[in-house]
Amino acid sequence: xxxxxxxxxxxxxxxxxxxxxxxxxxxxxxxxxxxxxxxxxxxxxxxxxxxxxxxxxxxxxxxxxxxxxxxxxxxxxxxxxxxxxxxxxxxxxxxxxxxxxxxxxxxxxxxxxxxxxxxxxxxxxxxxxxxxxxxxxxxxxxxxxxxxxxxxxxxxxxxxxxxxxxxxxxxxxxxxxxxxxxxxxxxxxxxxxxxxxxxxxxxxxxxxxxxxxxxxxxxxxxxxxxxxxxxxxxxxxxxxx
Amino acid sequence: xxxxxxxxxxxxxxxxxxxxxxxxxxxxxxxxxxxxxxxxxxxxxxxxxxxxxxxxxxxxxxxxxxxxxxxxxxxxxxxxxxxxxxxxxxxxxxxxxxxxxxxxxxxxxxxxxxxxxxxxxxxxxxxxxxxxxxxxxxxxxxxxxxxxxxxxxxxxxxxxxxxxxxxxxxxxxxxxxxxxxxxxxxxxxxxxxxxxxxxxxxxxxxxxxxxxxxxxxxxxxxxxxxxxxxxxxxxxxxxxxxxxxx
Numbered sequence: 001x002x003x004x005x006x007x008x009x010x011x012x013x014x015x016x017x018x019x020x021x022x023x024x025x026x027x028x029x030x031x032x033x034x035x036x037x038x039x040x041x042x043x044x045x046x047x048x049x050x051x052x053x054x055x056x057x058x059x060x061x062x063x064x065x066x067x068x069x070x071x072x073x074x075x076x077x078x079x080x081x082x083x084x085x086x087x088x089x090x091x092x093x094x095x096x097x098x099x100x101x102x103x104x105x106x107x108x109x110x111x112x113x114x115x116x117x118x119x120x121x122x123x124x125x126x127x128x129x130x131x132x133x134x135x136x137x138x139x140x141x142x143x144x145x146x147x148x149x150x151x152x153x154x155x156x157x158x159x160x161x162x163x164x165x166x167x168x169x170x171x172x173x174x175x176x177x178x179x180x181x182x183x184x185x186x187x188x189x190x191x192x193x194x195x196x197x198x199x200x201x202x203x204x205x206x207x208x209x210x211x212x213x214x215x216x217x218x219x220x221x222x223x224x225x226x227x228x229x230x231x232x233x234x235x236x237x238x239x240x241x
Numbered sequence: 242x243x244x245x246x247x248x249x250x251x252x253x254x255x256x257x258x259x260x261x262x263x264x265x266x267x268x269x270x271x272x273x274x275x276x277x278x279x280x281x282x283x284x285x286x287x288x289x290x291x292x293x294x295x296x297x298x299x300x301x302x303x304x305x306x307x308x309x310x311x312x313x314x315x316x317x318x319x320x321x322x323x324x325x326x327x328x329x330x331x332x333x334x335x336x337x338x339x340x341x342x343x344x345x346x347x348x349x350x351x352x353x354x355x356x357x358x359x360x361x362x363x364x365x366x367x368x369x370x371x372x373x374x375x376x377x378x379x380x381x382x383x384x385x386x387x388x389x390x391x392x393x394x395x396x397x398x399x400x401x402x403x404x405x406x407x408x409x410x411x412x413x414x415x416x417x418x419x420x421x422x423x424x425x426x427x428x429x430x431x432x433x434x435x436x437x438x439x440x441x442x443x444x445x446x447x448x449x450x451x452x453x454x455x456x457x458x459x460x461x462x463x464x465x466x467x468x469x470x471x472x473x474x475x476x477x478x479x480x481x482x483x484x485x486x487x
Binding site for chain 2: 081083084085087089091092093094130131132133143146147150154157158
């Protein structure tokens with residue numbers, strides 16, 4: 001997945017779309033205050049510069065699906081693993097809730113279900129039947145909308161054709177009004193994400209940790225290069241290697 | 242020997258009465274605990290290996306609100322009644338089973354995730370005309386369909402085959418693959434594998450058994466993950482966890 005930070009307006013539509021698509025329990029105020037709210041994708045906001053020359057910067061952060069993921073080797077029951085498609089998979093029915101993976105994740109994108117999820121009666125019928133409802137004591141995280149991937153693969157199979165680039169979209173990508181989020185196959189050299197990866201704005205989050213994420217970012221374009229450059233160093237990610 | 246008997250008599254004299262009463266009670270109680278534990282272990286082991294013993298609501302079959310006979314609709318050959326005699330129509334001719342394809346009623350099975358159970362209106366397509374008025378289940382059906390009376394309501398069929406909530410089973414690719422590869426069909430009714438052309442419905446028996454021969458549908462296969470994985474391995478289907486668990 002590619003995230004063009006320059007296009008992100010910080011509207012949070014992706015957060016909401018993800019919440020609805022993946023049956024994420026409602027983040028009520030008491031859950032939020034205890035830092036136990038669940039958001040598979042979040043939009044972080046940074047301030048750049050000093051008032052009055054201040055700029056708001058947004059960066060959507062979801063599971064980075066690292067090739068060298070710190071969450072995977074610490075799981076005692078192999079509930080999280082890397083699959084052949086390069087995705088970091090969370091198997092809910094294997095998870096026993098040790099929370100080691102969340103402690104290991106430098107991006108803080110793994111969430112623990114401290115409570116049984118409940119929805120008001122009026123929202124019962126909105127639940128997505130393709131996504132498992134995670135019960136209490138289960139770790140969860142962005143799955144790259146794996147149910148949509150399965151659906152796309154199945155559709156292509158039944159029609160007897162190869163999968164087209166851009167055919168599979170994630171919920172956050174669908175909701176993004178500026179197309180800042182792009183999902184695709186990095187193994188396909190002609191896909192849109194592969195094109196984006198060649199950009200000189202390319203960088204990955206917390207690059208120095210060596211997690212080798214499958215989600216990459218395209219840096220903000222700013223006339224005021226000095227401010228932009230300073231922000232990159234403070235984030236720890238170097239976009240110009 | 243004599244000294245042993247005398248020593249036991251000696252001890253008997255010194256044992257207090259309450260202990261003499263308590264020891265047999267404890268012995269019987271201990272045996273009871275062992276028996277209960279053995280029953281529990283036996284239940285768990287059988288359920289682990291195959292289907293659970295049908296006790297305590299672990300039955301593989303249910304009484305449906307209307308006793309729908311798959312034998313009449315999907316079976317073949319002449320129909321017999323409970324005593325083994327041939328069933329006759331009002332003209333005195335023997336009744337033949339319809340031999341309908343599964344997909345005649347379970348219409349979405351070749352295109353969608355679930356093989357739907359037909360709405361009562363679909364039963365009524367045929368049964369507003371077909372079937373005797375004297376039949377008790379058909380009368381119930383016609384009431385549900387609103388043909389008799391003025392209060393139509395859906396039938397609450399009880400679900401027999403149920404996957405756990407963390408499994409996403411989709412019928413469509415399975416039916417498609419098995420239709421294209423009849424050699425992969427297992428547990429099939431006789432003659433299925435040798436059939437020149439495989440109907441989509443015949444593939445159903447791989448997991449559901451010979452439903453056409455069942456008066457009341459029951460779960461034949463345990464449908465455990467081991468079976469899924471075995472079949473997926475044999476046929477080159479994905480064995481990635483996220484193929485089914487997501």
